[in-house]
Amino acid sequence: MKRKLLTTAVCLALAIPCAPGVALAQEAATATPQQQDAGDQERNRDAKDLDTVVVTGSRIPRAVQETAAPTFSITAEEIQKQGFRNVSDVLRAQPLATGAVQDNQSAGGGSFTAEATTISLLGLDPSFTLILMDGRPLADFPLLYNGQSNFTDLSSIPVAMIERIDILPGNQSSIYGSAAIAGVVNIILKKYLEGVQLDLRAGGYTEGGGGNERLQLTGGNRFGDLDVTWGLQYGHQDPIYLRQRGYTDSTDDNPNPAFRYGSRIAIILDGFTGQYNDPGNGCDAFSQLYGGTVIKDFRPGRGNFCGSREQPAFISILNEEQGTAGYLSGNFALSDNADLYATLLVSRNKVTVDTGSRFWIPNYNAGTGGYIWNSAEQTLETFQRIFAPEEQGRDGGFYDSNSMSYSAALGIKGALGDSDWSYDAYYSRSGFKVTSDQWWPLVDAMDQFFQNQFLGPQLGTYYGYPVYEPNKAAFYQPITPDQFRGFSDIIHNVSRTWTQNLNAQLVNANLFQLPAGPVGMAAVVQAGNQFWDNPVDPRVSGTGFFGINGTSGQGKRENWAAGVEFSVPVFSKLNANLSARYDRYRNVGGGSDAKPTYKLGLEFRPVDTLLLRGNYGTAFRAPDMGYTFTGSNGFFTTQTDFYKCEIDPANCAARYTGLSIEGLQTGNPNLTSINAKSFGYGFVWSPSRKFDLHADYYNVYLSDKVVPQSTTRILFEENECRQGRLEAGSQTCIDALAAVTRGPVNAGSPLLSETLNKITVKPINIAEERVSGITAGGNFRSEGRYGRFNLGLEYNLTLDHKARTYPNDPVTDYFADGQALTAEFKSIVSGDAGWEIGRFAANVHGIRYGSLPNYARQFSTTTNGIAPGRVRPWMVYNTTFDFKVSDRSKLSLIVNNVLNSRPPNDPSWDGSQGFAPPFYNVFAYNGYGRSYWLEYKIDFGQKL
Structure with a gap:
């Protein structure tokens, strides 16, 4: 009932204009030349005299950050206040990150990338979120997510160098190109610092394991016309094992007594x-x-x-990690109208994963x-x-991964004489190298x-x-x-990726005048290429090693793009933003694709305090390099052998149902781009500098989505062809019969005759998917005799998420009983309550994850005596206490998951689904428990 009331209220808010006020629409954090207290910035900035900043989502400078598309920003100060450990934790805690993903906890359950972390915006595939650093794309992680697709790893990005993180949900390809379907995450690094700052942090987990330390050293200075900013970070973390948690240390913890x-x-x-x-x-x-x-x-x-009963408890659910990172940024004034700039970020990480027994x-x-x-x-x-x-x-059971990543840019920017034209031209390159080793039986x-x-x-x-x-x-x-x-040997792999681009853009915020104001314009051209190399030991892809498959492939792709954007004041209260872009990709060795995209945004301000906005756009995802160039990715699947069931029905249930079958996925160079469309509308209302409110509706539709062929469908069609119900010479039968590998006929032993050995699949453009929802939130700030107070709330409610793999298939509703095969939160809400007085500050950050269907409900059937139902919502609270020891130093106590909340109990998550222990959904929750850190920060250059 409460959810329905809240949904109704938000929908009404989207449709009914709010009362006018007296100040400008929502103010947001900006990148400033000096690190000032965010509260001081806000109080001192006049609403009509804001700094002009370039914001994520538009290349045109604006006086106000809010545009036709909503932007969610998390500043470095907020990251510290909310107690987050790393960039991955920051992004996965956002209400927009509703989808379940694999992480450290999946190490014992077959994760292909247990050493990497990622996010799922709007419940869509991780590959549909574009991760940028200072507006430039990052190289893919060399290993494939779930053994199938490319993604961006977040674990290599050091927190010390971050100024803020911007998140834009929905289609953004007309600005940023490929992959910007679910949204864009732009990680903006620090550019201007004075003096030297030292930050030391150490802590652990109250239930044991996970002890960690972090050292951050950042600084900057000006040497005449040269500004230099630099940073160093070192971190170490001990592992957490299932045996270190009382509810995961034994099969006696199984909620189903029959499996104890x-x-x-x-x-x-x-x-x-x-x-x-x-x-x-x-x-x-x-x-x-x-x-x-x-x-x-x-x-x-x-x-x-x-x-x-403790065998599974020897698996780690949090990896042992050790990492270092270095950052250097410089800006040299060549003249009054031109600056030469360069940035370099290098990270090295060593990760040890205990994957369990062979x-x-x-x-x-x-x-x-x-x-x-x-x-x-x-x-x-x-x-x-x-x-x-x-x-x-x-x-024996350890997997060691050593990775090195880098991101570099060199460019020149400035103004063209005394005109209103400015330019920015740069070369950027980022790359990843992962070296992995593990012993495995032959x-x-x-x-x-x-x-x-x-x-x-x-x-x-x-x-x-x-x-x-x-x-x-x-x-x-x-x-x-x-x-x-x-009887074992080392599986040694060295995998690499890189992405490089030449980019040039021209901007004119005053191209020409209309009666309502100046027309702004930005134009960009881009050319580059990307490379992926994921080799595999031939003994892994063959029959040399026992019970293991691997992913492999290599490919190179070239791309170029041109785009333009206009900001047009239609009349004094209405502004239109139009953008269009054309991208072309060519695979080295054959295969190409091109895609135009566009977006229209409208901003209507009936009064200074209210912004009504709407947008419609198209987007695309270039054919995934993993899907395109993979050589032979092995996997295992549980299937029914329809052919053997038909010719030997007496043994169908006992012998040919629930078979563990080896599969092989090959690449498809003829893939085309995934297409997407999205629209949204909403409002931002800020009646005063103390209060703001916003709400937006989003709707994203994908077509031609790439998915591997269905192994179940292939086996069904193979049997139909063998029984003569489908024409043997049809393309369907040719493909199905070629995809299934069987053993020889054995007349003496029907059980061993024509045994199902392997299924070969390839990815195809065929699926469609739609997701829609509402985001809403607000902020309240107050200052008086008893200090400075702030309250903030962000909410995301997924209204609808449906998909269909083949045109004639029934539609899968991710939130319907019996169809939710993945754990996706329908609602997430987060909030902050902060207080500052004198030298003391405190903040509480809470996150409420909505309820999920239990495992039994996912299949709409009673599972081992447990009826379909739902698990309770999960709430986690983080607290931060700061004390200014002096004007230049601060001591902080950070406690995450203060109440030591365990993942919600699901009696049907009992091991029958193959993911236990731990006896909770590892793709949606974590069992780390309460963590704590003591942090000391000192600034040798300016006051904190």
Whole structure:
């Protein structure tokens, strides 16, 4: 009821003009030559004498930051007050970031990029958000998000050098080009500092793990006509393990009692009965593993086995990290009308991810599902061993990633004589290099080891199954780290990306006069290219390593663009902003695409205190380099073999349903751009400098979205073709039959005949998606005898999010029962309450994440006895307490998640979905708990 009332109120506010007031529309933070207190800036700035600044979303200088498209800004001071640890935390805490993403917590669940972080604006794919630094694009992270698409990593951007972050939701391609569909994030670095500032921070987590330290040193000076700004940052963070949290340290924490048994360390499974062989006293040999927690456990329906209820708790959910960054910015006055400038940001990060245990089953590459024929007992069996940390040693379960990133620009800017024309021409380049290493078992070497240990030599085959006479007593023996290394090897990869551009723009804020005022114009031309190289060890993409696939590919693409923007005063109270841009991309080696985009924005100010605005625009996403150039990305999927079910229906449910199938995704050089359209409207009302209010509606529609072919659809069509219900010579049948790889016909063993081995898919332009919602918020400031107070609130409500993969498919509603296959928040609200008096300041920042459907509700069915429902909203509070020790130094205590709020309980998130533990949705919540930092900052150049 409360949500409906709030939605109704916001919608009415969008439609009904507000009462006039006495001051200018909403004021916002600007980049100033000196670091002043934001409150002082606001009090001292006259509403009619604002500095002219260039804002994100427009290349034309304006007196007021608010334009036809809403812009959300987070200043460096706000980042510190709200207690955020890094850029990723800042952006993921914004109400616009409603989508679930993979992060550190996905390390044990198959994340391809556990060392990187990103965001999902408006619930759309991370690749649809354009991340800029000082208005210039950053290179993609070399590894592919979810093994499929390119994205921008946020973890390499140091907080020390940030002046502010601007976020523009919705289509912005007519200004910034490709990828600006969900929105643009522009990270603006510091350009002018005086003196030297030192910032030291240290802290940790009250429940253990995650201890961290950070040192920041920034400064700047003027040497005649040269301004120099520089910065250094060093940070270190210890890992957090699931075993360090009381609600994730054991399978006994499972909300479903039926699953409160250990993870399998050693099992022997009878292929005919589906029962485990009782290990007897065999588990005693493993008792010292996993910290001494291995026991003979019992699994209902299976029997006794050797397991540990703490095995999953040895996975890290927060990485061990160590990083350094350096920043240098310079501006040299060549003359009164021209400046030469340059910036360079370099970051190095080392990340260690504990991805958990490796395992073994016999004859992994034989296509028999790990089953062997036991000639002594005349039965079908499979064996499984999961190696404990004590067996793997330091080399075993860890993934080490070393990355180096850089962003550089060199340019000249100035005015053309005494005219109103100004120019800015620059060359920019950014790049990423990631070196990764991990030990992994080799199939043949590991099979040979266990043959020597207990299986014995292979004695031929029996209906396709390898025949052995195993010594089961010898199976129940731990191995040593030396033995693990003996049948393992290092997977070493070096991946690179870079992006470079030449850019020139002309600006004239007074092109010519109309009766209502001057017409402004900006024109830009751009040319550049980008490169992606993600090689893979051939043993990973082949059959050399056990149970692992990789992503690989290499490609280069050239692009050029031209754009123009006009600001036109239609009459005294109405201003129009029109922008258009043409982009062309050409893949080196073949394939090209071109896309024009445009945008129209209107700003209507019936009175000085009220802005009514609206915008409509088009956008695009150039074909993703990962989707275009990938060589062979491996993945695993759970599917039903429709063909085997039809020819052997008696075994369909038991043998051919829920199969774990290896998939292979190849690139498609013929992809075209993803298209998008968006519109929005809203208002900004500021009756005084103490109060402002805003609300906006957004609607984004995507067509020709790139998605991998559906493995389920391919298997269904393959069976239809084999049964003759589809014409064998049709293109559908040709494609489906070529995509499915099966084993040979085995007349003696129907179960092993034409086994489903692999499915090959490629990405195609076919899907469509729409998202709409409302953003709203306001700020109140007051100053008096009892100090300075400020209150702020930001709210985002997603009204609708739907998608369709194929034209004839039913529409998927992300918020409907049984269709929400990903965790996306329908609503997020954040707020601040701050107080300053004398030397003391305090701020409370709260975030409320709306409720999500529980796992059972996602499929509209009772899951293990848990009925469909919703998990409660999640609220997190951060506090900051500042004390000015002197005019130049400040001591701060920062506590995040003050109430130590745990992720909401979901009784149906019990492991049956393959993501447990931890027993919460790791894509939507984090289980880190309460964190704290003590920070000391001193400025050797000016007062704080």
